[in-house]
Amino acid sequence: MSAVVEHGPRRLAGPAAPRGTGAAPRPAGAASPAGAASPARTPSLSPSPAPGARPLVSVQGLEVSYAAGGPRVLAGVDLDLHAGEIVALLGSSGSGKSTLMRSLTGFAPISAGSVQVVGTDMSRVGRGQLREVRASVGQVFQQFNLVGRLSVLTNVLTGALRSAGPVNLVGGFSSAHRRRALALLDRVGIAHKAATQARELSGGQQQRVAIARALMQSPKLILADEPVASLDPKMSHAVLSLLQEIAREDGIPVLVSLHVLPLALEHSDRIVGLRHGRVLVADRTDRLDADRLAPLYDDRPGALLDGAEGRTAA
Numbered sequence: 001m002s003a004v005v006e007h008g009p010r011r012l013a014g015p016a017a018p019r020g021t022g023a024a025p026r027p028a029g030a031a032s033p034a035g036a037a038s039p040a041r042t043p044s045l046s047p048s049p050a051p052g053a054r055p056l057v058s059v060q061g062l063e064v065s066y067a068a069g070g071p072r073v074l075a076g077v078d079l080d081l082h083a084g085e086i087v088a089l090l091g092s093s094g095s096g097k098s099t100l101m102r103s104l105t106g107f108a109p110i111s112a113g114s115v116q117v118v119g120t121d122m123s124r125v126g127r128g129q130l131r132e133v134r135a136s137v138g139q140v141f142q143q144f145n146l147v148g149r150l151s152v153l154t155n156v157l158t159g160a161l162r163s164a165g166p167v168n169l170v171g172g173f174s175s176a177h178r179r180r181a182l183a184l185l186d187r188v189g190i191a192h193k194a195a196t197q198a199r200e201l202s203g204g205q206q207q208r209v210a211i212a213r214a215l216m217q218s219p220k221l222i223l224a225d226e227p228v229a230s231l232d233p234k235m236s237h238a239v240l241s242l243l244q245e246i247a248r249e250d251g252i253p254v255l256v257s258l259h260v261l262p263l264a265l266e267h268s269d270r271i272v273g274l275r276h277g278r279v280l281v282a283d284r285t286d287r288l289d290a291d292r293l294a295p296l297y298d299d300r301p302g303a304l305l306d307g308a309e310g311r312t313a314a
């Protein structure tokens with residue numbers, strides 16, 4: 001684990017843009033500015049979206065039942081995601097976090113309500129459009145989902161498959177793809193592991209490879225479903241700092257589900273809390289604390305109703 005800390009993401013060491021200045025987003029995968037060599041830090045949070053700014057993701061009144069006539073797993077969920085922000089999705093197990101994420105890529109059935117993802121209405125999407133939406137969404141998972149016997153570089157290159165179409169995994173990528181993949185590995189701090197088999201990496205390193213692979217897609221949105229659930233606290237902070245940095249610097253909205261409140265409070269711009277498939281809390285992170293989030297995990301009968309009085313739109 002210490003190796004990962006030693007080779008932490010270079011961008012984390014750069015000077016932070018003051019909150020609210022809106023540092024200009026740069027294209028995903030662009031090389032880092034030189035001269036970043038101070039200790040790791042938490043990037044400053046993104047400014048709040050400008051009033052009236054059009055969200056890249058807009059979910060309104062979403063209801064999901066996995067089976068016709070079955071229970072509603074999501075029951076009237078609203079969620080907006082804007083360029084450059086990282087939003088933490090909280091809620092106890094079974095509250096519907098993964099289902100909400102799946103609805104953004106067409107993997108959960110939309111029973112009612114509206115889901116717009118980068119300009120596409122997911123309730124009317126055709127097969128071709130669905131492929132396009134999925135190609136524009138970078139995904140990061142708890143178990144990293146790397147191919148262990150392939151090199152780190154090849155794993156990152158597979159991120160280009162969606163945009164490049166089918167290619168031969170051995171020697172099938174262009175040199176431009178390879179340069180870009182290496183630049184991304186450099187950005188996430190593990191270019192020195194490019195030739196190593198993915199299975200030889202620590203969990204934190206593997207998650208960085210998964211993030212580089214997601215960036216290889218040139219995503220318009222990143223979904224991270226419990227990306228730090230398998231990592232120790234230090235690694236969790238490092239990975240979330242990296243996602244924060246990507247949101248702020250590349251202008252890519254990041255939706256990240258988490259189970260650890262302090263991580264959400266430290267690394268997100270906004271928090272949306274689900275309970276039994278409803279939004280119970282939705283606010284800017286700097287207005288929230290553990291007390292306000294406690295009802296998300298309160299199993300008292302009626303706790304949902306207590307909290308619902310204060311429900312706000314996400």
Ligand SMILES: Nc1ncnc2c1ncn2[C@@H]1O[C@H](COP(=O)(O)OP(=O)(O)OP(=O)(O)O)[C@@H](O)[C@H]1O
Pocket residue numbers: 066073091092093094095096097098099100
């Ligand atoms: N494919 C499916 N078919 C039927 N029910 C499902 C399916 N996927 C999830 N569910 C149900 O939907 C509910 C919400 O599950 P979901 O995985 O979205 O919750 P979660 O908040 O992500 O939980 P966790 O934190 O444990 O990952 C649960 O009751 C679950 O059993």
